[in-house]
Amino acid sequence: MAKHYDVQAAETRWQARWIDEGTYQIENDDPRPPYYVLSMYPYPSGQAHQGHVRNYTFGDVLVRFRTMQGFGVLSPFGFDSFGLPAENAAIKGGDHPLAYTEARIAELKASVLRLGAVYDWRREIRSHDPEYIRFNQIIFTHLFKNDLAYRKGGIVNWCPGCQTVLANEQVESDGTCERSHDLVERRSLEQWFLRITNYADELLDALDDLDWPDRVKTMQRNWIGRSEGARITFPVEGAKDLSIEVYTTRPDTSFGATYLVLAPEHPLVDRVTTSLQQGEVERLRALAAQQSDIERQSTEGALEKRGAFTGSYAINPFTKSPIPIYIADYVLASYGTGAIMAVPSEDDRDFAFATIYDLPIIRTVAPPEEFAGGAYAGDGLHINSGFLDGLRIAEAKSRAIDWLESEGFGERSVQYRLRDWLISRQRYWGCPIPVVYCDRDGIVAVPEEQLPILLPQDVEFLPTGESPLKHHPDFLHTTCPTCGGPARRETDTMDTFVDSSWYFLRFTDPFNTVVPVNFDAARHFMPVDQYIGGITHAIMHLLYSRFFTRALGDIGLSPSEIREPFSQLFCQGMIRLGGKAMSKSRGNVISPNDYFKSVGADALRLFHLFVGPPIDDIDWGDQTNEIIDGCSRYLRRVWRLAVDPESTDDAVVSDAKDPAAETALLLRNVHQTIAKVTDDLARYGFNTAVAECMALTNAITRAARTGVDRSTIDEAIDVLLRLLAPMVPHIAAEAFEERHGRHIHKEPWPVADLALAKDDQVVMVIQVNGKVRDRIEVDATIDESEATQLALSREIIAAALEGATPSRIIARPPKLINFVL
């Protein structure tokens, strides 16, 4: 009597067993070669969605595959459990963020367990755990002491929807908040920053050697935005002690600098503005201050209203001529020196501005004959440029800088688009910044032994837009750790990206209660061999993590030789429903739970692996359920083949051929499949790995019908089950146990015997003038002349040649022969 496969029972039984037996627990002194597979830890949003399923399935396949290959695989899981949704829910009258978050974690964890993804759960991290908070705060105080964390006032991004400031990385290019999509405002506030800019060059240069997708590397390069040029000092005419420094990437065009432009917020604006121009300058400053970034960066609108003359002049050090000083909103205070020299002949914006304000335009690079007019940014010979005349751009640049340096008017300078990372948030549900403000001692970091500073539980969540911590006297009022006098506690919490910037290091030894990172464990497992997650984190999380890994190393909290956290990164495609990315905030989520109940986790996993290349986006559409049913059907077929062979024996015989040849064919198939699947899994070719397994299944079915002996078929089935084990772990385990009483996930990965995999008969294609005219089966060792003779002996070929003698014969035995007339 055939054994029925009860999907629910089998899947939950194996899931319990992997945990109970600690199959995927790993010790830090494990003697096997280490291998670290990590899926980006999720924000706990409740039930898993298909994006999670996809991510964790890919990771799980690698964990199980590498384990079977003999690696000591570290596969941890955790939750990025601080964040706004929990607090917003509380404000809307829901549970306390803590209760809310833990309930959502429980839901998500249940889905992950039910998917059959395996982790060393002893290592689970939750960002809101007091222990994790403590280490986060210890790291912060070390960053503070090493001057990598600092407090600074200035213009910052304020999201009215989230009621907090944001890092530059969290503002989209259209000036909206990356979370809430509210228009971000500019406010002048004092905030906490981390000095990521100290690492700008290293973060940029190290990208070259990283095995990451090019688009992610490009995005990081653009974000860091290194540019090389010069700072040039322009003395202000008639004011001995006053000069304006500009940054330019084109010092070679300095002879064409016909005016200067300061950002409206530039500190010298007041000093260079004459009383006559006061009104005009004030009008523009007021306008710029109230404008959002989006308006200010718009290229639309009349430039007439966007600039103002200050009334003063500066001396161009190259020409010694006085040039007017303007202010304009298109010059950003935060980049370079907040002031530019305008060269209208070689810069589009300057050209447009100069045209409207009727400022002189002097060409310093000769444009080509056919040039239509306007600003010319291309290469050419310099003109009107004194000692630079006749030079091309590159040479002129370096000569100009040499001159500036020798004359004392400026120097070579490198600028970055990257700004320091603003990490303070005016919200409750995050890691408190462990600092107090004392009237006597100023800003004081809380000593390590007094950490963690935990969030008070007894707070009220009101829709006032202010952090409840500000109104919690017991939290707010404290004593200064230095002088013991009264002090005020910092009420801002950290950006949750801080939590996720080092959790992968913590995973290597989360049991350690003394230090954030255990050096030995980090050296053993780091860097992460395979990091898997969405492209949405291409800049923020991945850049911050690269920065943290370096910074922690440099301040002695982690081994300093570990510079890069993730040696290989894989960004899976999105899942779209109705043309839109599937996400909880859009409410177009398809829960995996229904599929667990109907077809089971294996079928759903198989679908995600098979449907297409993992890097591509997938559309969840009308056909999706049919494909999932097809996956389920395939698995039932494998079950019957492996556990219930009688059902296939019924159909036997009709096809009986030469059993010896068929047996050899099957064996060849088996070993070719092993080679292909092994290769595919190592390079994320999951869809083709599945296809190969299906093809092998077809071959075994046919072999059973054509009289191949039982032992060869059994051998093939056992290989098939082992190849499938990482992808569909439950049914493979159940079938293998049924057949052998052993645990398939403790079996070694099959190794291809290349001698057996070799074809001895192959199909040779015969072409005439590159067109396929015939194909014949030949010996794989056939040589050129044999192949040619054989091909010429074919009637079809003789007919195609029409008696002519080929002028050329391209022979590529045993695959192809091409007669060229």
Added chain:
RNA sequence: GCCCGGGUGGCGGAAUGGCAGACGCGGCGGACUCAAAAUCCGCUACUUGAAAGGGUGUGCGGGUUCGAGUCCCGCCCCGGGCACCA
């Protein structure tokens, strides 16, 4: 505007410069069944042809090559990222 991807049957997708369409979905036909479901077997790019066979075909136009989905040049379309950064 700049920088990445991508464009292959009815659909998802395969193809180290060498048989285009593996594998699957859907469809069609058959076997089993009283019947249905399930399962199994076969066919399934387009076109012409009764058939054998022929012709055409990987977004468009050129090129390299004995041979191009694949390499090169120029376009078109789709998706994504960046964009007063001096």
